[in-house]
Amino acid sequence: EDQVTQSPEALRLQEGESSSLNCSYTVSGLRGLFWYRQDPGKGPEFLFTLYSAGEEKEKERLKATLTKKESFLHITAPKPEDSATYLCAVQIYNFNKFYFGSGTKLNVKP
Amino acid sequence: EPEVTQTPSHQVTQMGQEVILRCVPISNHLYFYWYRQILGQKVEFLVSFYNNEISEKSEIFDDQFSVERPDGSNFTLKIRSTKLEDSAMYFCASRRGDEGTQYFGPGTRLLVL
Numbered sequence: 001e002d003q004v005t006q007s008p009e010a011l012r013l014q015e016g017e018s019s020s021l022n023c024s025y026t027v028s029g030l031r032g033l034f035w036y037r038q039d040p041g042k043g044p045e046f047l048f049t050l051y052s053a054g055e056e057k058e059k060e061r062l063k064a065t066l067t068k069k070e071s072f073l074h075i076t077a078p079k080p081e082d083s084a085t086y087l088c089a090v091q092i093y094n095f096n097k098f099y100f101g102s103g104t105k106l107n108v109k110p
Numbered sequence: 111e112p113e114v115t116q117t118p119s120h121q122v123t124q125m126g127q128e129v130i131l132r133c134v135p136i137s138n139h140l141y142f143y144w145y146r147q148i149l150g151q152k153v154e155f156l157v158s159f160y161n162n163e164i165s166e167k168s169e170i171f172d173d174q175f176s177v178e179r180p181d182g183s184n185f186t187l188k189i190r191s192t193k194l195e196d197s198a199m200y201f202c203a204s205r206r207g208d209e210g211t212q213y214f215g216p217g218t219r220l221l222v223l
Contacts, residue, residue, distance in 0.1 A: 034212065043114075043201050043214035044153065051209075087153065096141065097166040098212065100153040 003027070004090055006101035013108050016077045021104045023088035024070040031091040033071050035064050038085045038103065047073075047086075078108045112136045114215035116202050122221045123192055131187045131218045133202030142185045143203040143212065144177065146170070153201065159185065192222045 003026045013019055025033070032051050036044035048057040050066035057064045061082065063074040073086055085103040092099075115134045123129050135142050144156040157167045157177055164177065174190045185204075189196055202215040 032209070036214075041199075041217075041219075043203075043216045046211050046213060049211055089153070095166055096158040096160060096208075097155050097168070098143075099155065100145075102152045 004088060004099050004101040006086075006088055006104050008104060009102065010105045011107070013075075013078055013106070015079055015108055015110050018074070018076045018078070020075070021073040021086055021106070022070060023073070023101055025088075025090050026069075027090055027092050027099070029093035031093045031095075033066055034089045034091070034098070035062075035071070035073055036087040036089065038087055040085075044087055075106070078106070080108050080110050082106065083108045114202055114204055114213050116200075116215040116218050118218060119216065120219045120221075122223065125194055125222055126191050129189050129192055129220065131189075131200050131202075131220070133185045133187075133204075133215055134183050135185055135202065135204030136206070136213060137183070139204035139206045139210075139213075141205045141208070141210075141212075142177075142179070144187045145201045145203065145214075146198040147201065147217075148198045156187070189220075192220075194222050196220060197222045 005024050007022045035047040038044045048064040053068045055066050061076050065072050085105045087103045089098045089100045117132045142159040145153050147153045155168050157171045158165045176188045178186050199217045201217045203212045205212045
């Protein structure tokens with residue numbers, strides 16, 4: 001069965017303390033892996049798309065990387081406004097559907 | 111910047127009633143989706159829609175659910191006879207092409223009493 005697992009479930013950081021979030025997947029034929037940010041009561045907000053192993057994308061304090069089995073979202077020197085739940089989702093080849101992980105809830109304290 | 115919109119933002123209904131959730135996808139997008147998120151749980155795929163027909167649906171999307179694109183702009187999700195367990199946040203999403211980014215709306219919070 002296709003699976004997307006995110007870890008840790010929750011992460012508390014001090015402002016400026018860098019860390020990484022993990023998304024591991026066991027799907028047959030990855031078409032794309034997507035990172036989203038979700039604030040409470042809101043819809044997921046797109047961050048990155050990664051298509052192939054070795055690919056990296058960067059935006060401000062965030063950097064996403066992809067291997068054949070997992071993706072990492074690196075957060076460098078986070079600020080309190082980075083506090084949110086970070087979701088990863090995968091699309092499989094030949095299927096127009098997406099599987100989401102349970103998310104990592106990030107709390108950055110000033 | 112274009113965005114996906116959804117109405118209503120909140121809906122309260124009685125068990126057994128029909129509800130229609132509405133979405134206006136981004137105008138040049140061709141692929142449309144509905145997801146649900148029960149409070150505290152993961153975002154779950156319900157259905158995808160392309161070229162005026164359903165392309166994929168999950169096990170959750172049973173006969174009580176239906177989708178429609180009644181005109182060139184709206185995309186609706188109908189739940190025929192609501193159950194308590196249908197209480198959730200429902201998100202609409204759209205994307206332009208098969209490899210495009212999927213953009214989400216703000217959601218409709220449905221509460222079934």
